[in-house]
Amino acid sequence: MAAPLNDAADDAAWSAEARTALAQSDARLAKRFDQGEDVDRLLALRARSVDHLLKAAWTRCVPAGAPLALFAVGGYGRGELFPHSDIDLLVLAEPDAQEASHDALARLFAMLWDAGLRASHAVRSPVQCTEAAADLTALTAMLEARPLMADERAQAALAVAIATDKVWPARDYFVAKSEEQRARHARFGDTSDNLEPNLKEGPGGLRDLHTLAWMALRAFGVRELQPLIGLGHLGADEAAALERERRVLVKLRYGLHLVAGRGEERLRFDHQKTLAQRLGYADDAQNLGVEQMMQGFYRSAAIVRRINDRLLQRFEEQFDGAATPEPLDGRFELRRGYLAARDNAWPHADIAEVFALFAMWAAQPQARGLHSHTARALAEALPSLPAYASATPELRERFMALLRGPQPVKTLERMARLGVLGRWLPAFAQVSGRMQFDLFHVYTVDQHTLAVLRNLAIFASGTADERFAMAHEVWPRLRKPELLLLAGLFHDIAKGRGGDHSELGAVDAREFCAAHDLSEADGELVAWLVEKHLLMSVTAQKQDIADPEVIHRFAAIVADRVRLDYLYLLTCADIAGTSPKLWNAWKDRLLADLYTATRLALRRGLEHPVAAAERIAENRDAATDLLIAQGVDAAESDALFARMPAESFLRERAEQLAWQAMSLRGTEPGATVVRVRELAGHAGAFEVFVHSPDRDGLFASIVITLDRLLGLAIQQARALDGPGGTIFDSFEVVNADPRYAPGAAQIERSLAAALSGPLESIRPSRRTQPRHLRHFRIAPQVAFDASPDGRRSMLSVVCTDRPGLLADLAHVLRKQRLRVHDARIATFGERAEDVFLIGDANDQALDDTQQQALRDALLARIDGENDA
Incomplete structure (x- = not known):
């Protein structure tokens, strides 16, 4: 760098030189990223290079001995600086020093911007820091202050200004940050399984890890999560898992900045394929490289969320104390509303206890969730949980009892979220976090499956939902509702294996049902539903269901009204669970019409298909009755019908014909x-x-x-x-x-x-x-x-x-x-x-x-x- 000079031209020359140096440094770091160097080291190196420029600019603009101190705050304060992240700065100075140094600081920040550093800054006295810290975001940024040009006295003054005895006591900070996280998650639909997830702010993203670290810093004075192990708030296995997934997320975010060429945090379609290629993901026979990358992200985010929930619960107990337990039976109790095993040694290597836990949870709808210690014990027990194929008949029966018990869909959701379902059913683990690079499927396969099951729970509730015209009427006809739940669980379970996923999934379903001692008839029904789960949708949307021949062909495949009931409900749940935008009034009406016409054909008997003439006569008579009910006599009805196409009496519904006739x-x-x-x-x-x-x-x-x-x-x-x-x-x-x-x-x-x-x-x-x-x-x-x-x-x-x-x-x-x-x-x-x-x-x-x-x-x- 050139020697410090003071005129504007020399400042511009310095900034240009600094910009070039920074670009060259970034290019070297990008090359090292592509060569596989540790991303944490690259983040630290970029922060160090920016530190160097900042200190040089400070020395150039601020006189030696001036009563000013410079801190890096926010993410830059942590020493993490991604390729296109902004830098946040705090200048600590008393009001008189701020006024005296106004021109020097203005010159400093102008030079930084000219050098290509997007610097966000605040100039405050210690008292002003305390006032500003009333804002939660401002306090959080200052918590991570790192001195750049600041002596020990300035560092101590800042620490005192934002201490818990002046602003945001630890418990208040915890409560506010917890609510902030809840609201942030809600902005993303409370799921990390979005097609274009936000790596930083989305659920299970880096911000969740930052939030835990900020809480630990405010409550316990530790700048990393590792010390929480010694304090008894975090298990060594949990700390290792969080660190492992943090590295995954950090690498994705660093690469995303590089391929986007800007500070992009949302993993958009525009960048997904390019990023996957840059990270070395390659297409294989079953999955695209981009799908492999996204599956890795979704799985990492799920683990972060799972452990985040546990740690927040432990912090809550630290602040509020452990309430008196409420025993439920000899094995389980409620602690502060959370379901917990009474024995700290639970589950005693007895896998049956895991299913007993979920059964108790289903029987306690008031429970806030699973207690963090029990959740951790469950996670530790997962490796010993057998897949159903090698489990005992007793364990299989316990699983089926959960499906036949209260809140079966909620139970399956919980089992999926906590990793139990993936252990019991390995095929489900294979599709967990698996995305499909298209716009038809807006959820990962596992989340879509759970959405389908939630729709089935709506049908089972007995309360009519205006989105579904007939589902609440059809559900009570089901002989064994758990069979439909199994069909929903298996309908997409073979995605990504190559071949027809419907056929492969039917094989899986048949084997599962046999292993769980379902009758052959029940097992065949589940397998048939999985194999044919697209049949009704395709027939309704791609064929003319007003054509009696189409109805007859469809009815011949369905064969009986029991299958029709199950297939109709599965189809509605499947389409509505694929995308919030995919289900609409037209699809609801289309499927209801197909269901009604097929049910009538099955009642009539497939050996008696409806002829065109018979269909026309039935429709005309029914439409005439509707017109007479509206005050139109038979003669006028005939006159109106004479103005209408003969084909409409074959293709349209009686109610539709009557409406058109009244329009004429x-x-x-x-x-x-x-x-x-x-x-x-x-x-x-x-x-x-x-x-x-x-x-x-x-x-x-x-x-x-x-x-x-x-x-x-x-x-x-x-x-x-x-x-x-x-x-x-x-x-x-x-x-x-x-x-x-x-x-x-x-x-x-x-x-x-x-x-x-x-x-x-x-x-x-x-x-x-x-x-x-x-x-x-x-x-x-x-x-x-x-x-x-x-x-x-x-x-x-x-x-x-x-x-x-x-x-x-x-x-x-x-x-x-x-x-x-x-x-x-x-x-x-x-x-x-x-x-x-x-x-x-x-x-x-x-x-x-x-x-x-x-x-x-x-x-x-x-x-x-x-x-x-």
């Missing part, structure tokens, strides 16, 4: 009618009905209007040709953006107004693809098949989903002068799978030339070419 009542034949109604019990979900004289591009115009003007996501579309050159189009839609939620009346007005003008002016808008979709591009596929009757063409489009996709596809169909007669819209995370029944201008199937022209136009539009 009082209108002239051929008039344009737009009606919208909200689906019962589902806010933000609507059925849209449009009757109009047919015009080229009408279907596309409706789709574009619903998408572009009203922000509605189309879930299903049906376009039928009516008498006299009219169309009967119906759509089921949901609000795509909850911030903008039009009501039924607004949708009617906007759509009617748009269709009253020239259709050519209605064009899809171009939108920017959301950030997260850029990392999940699917090669688009366009395929054609003949319709079952051979008269029209079936168009299938599979591609990456994005806002406005359906509007774009419909626009292409309009430009190709093609007619749409039916559409099934299915989205699975980032994957869109749309099927259209189309015909040419003469309503005939497309020939090879027409198919190729349409394929080319669709692929161009999907790839972003704007032909509007």
Whole structure:
């Protein structure tokens, strides 16, 4: 470095030189990181290099002997400085010295910023430090103060200023920090198993470890967790586990800063693959490298949370004292509301005691949780807990008793969180923390499984949930609810092994049921549910369940009403447990309709499939009865039905037919009618009905209007040709953006107004693809098949989903002068799978030339070419 000078030009030269030196140092550290050097050493080295620059700048700006002291605080004070972390500084000085040194300090901080150091600073006297420490965050930063240019007198003054007798006594600090952590966890949904987790602030992240260290420092005066072992608050095994997982998290965060090129703390999709490659993770036959990396993070976060909970509980007892135990029986008691084994030597190497603990816990809903000492004893006993295959019949029976007892889902959740379920069922341990690098599965496999089980618990509660139309009615029909719990536990347990996870999981389930002495019939039911757990979802979303032949084929696979009940509940729980955004009113209604139609087919008997004529007659009679109940006589009903497509009586429900007929009542034949109604019990979900004289591009115009003007996501579309050159189009839609939620009346007005003008002016808008979709591009596929009757063409489009996709596809169909007669819209995370029944201008199937022209136009539009 150049010698200290005082003019602005020389300060700028110094800062530029410092910036270059810092960049060179960072580059060397990055190279050493990639070579596998210990990350703690790299953090210390970066802090040391910044220390050197700071001290040089201080010497340059602050006169020798000035009554000022400089401290590093916060993470920098700990001596941990990540590649792009800010540096937090405290200047300790009395008010008169602050005023006298104002210009020198301003010059100092300007030079640091010019040198590329994002310095956050505070200038305070000891009294001002005490005042500032009333803020919990400010106090916490000062707790970790490390002297840079400060003598012992200044260090002592700062220590006195923030001592427990002046501000935040140890217990108050503990309570406040505990609540702060609870609120922070809540911001992340109280789970570390997010697709884009925050390594620093998220549950089980580095901030949880920092919080424990701050509490230990405030309460016991120790700057590390290791001394807590001697104080009896932390086991040596727990300390070792926390240190091991801290190293994992620190390495991930250091690497994330490098690949992001900034102080990024959230492990976004943008960086996950790059970081995994940088850390040396490689794809194998079963898992992508990025999935392996993320699984390591999730497992580390789970261990940090588990031990964090225990240590917080011990701190609480340290501050408040141990309350008088409340005995529950000869083995267990409540201590301060926590369930505890009465004998400190529990479980005496008796694994049956572990299941007894969970049974007692289930019988004590008022328990706050598991006492920390018992939780640690349980953790120590885990290695001796056998897998079910090598366990005794008595232990297997105890496990099944838990599933048949009170709160079985809560018990399975607890067993999973504490590591017991993974020991008992090794296959579950294999999927614990296992993520799938897509947008369809927003949870790890184990957390998804637990979410499915929680949904089943909702069904079992007996209380109707408006999200599920029929689940609470179907649940009481189950002969043995524990069989459905087992199916939920096993349905995804073979993910990541290669092959069909449904088939592999069915093998696992069959073996498990046999080992636990379930009857052959019960075991086969569980295995069948696991093997077919996607059947109902795929049938409902990808096939026309208004077609009697589809219902007959599905019913033939299901075979009986017992299986149907179980499969329906499992399907609802599975879809709703895959993503909070995936379950909606349309899927609920679709599955309920499939369930009802299949139950009727099974009651009728599979040897008596419903013929089209019979279906039409039944629907027409039922719709007539509904109209008569609304004051429409039989003659007028017939007249209204005559204006409707004959096919609608085959494809639609009686209640839907009656609603459409009432929409036509009082209108002239051929008039344009737009009606919208909200689906019962589902806010933000609507059925849209449009009757109009047919015009080229009408279907596309409706789709574009619903998408572009009203922000509605189309879930299903049906376009039928009516008498006299009219169309009967119906759509089921949901609000795509909850911030903008039009009501039924607004949708009617906007759509009617748009269709009253020239259709050519209605064009899809171009939108920017959301950030997260850029990392999940699917090669688009366009395929054609003949319709079952051979008269029209079936168009299938599979591609990456994005806002406005359906509007774009419909626009292409309009430009190709093609007619749409039916559409099934299915989205699975980032994957869109749309099927259209189309015909040419003469309503005939497309020939090879027409198919190729349409394929080319669709692929161009999907790839972003704007032909509007």
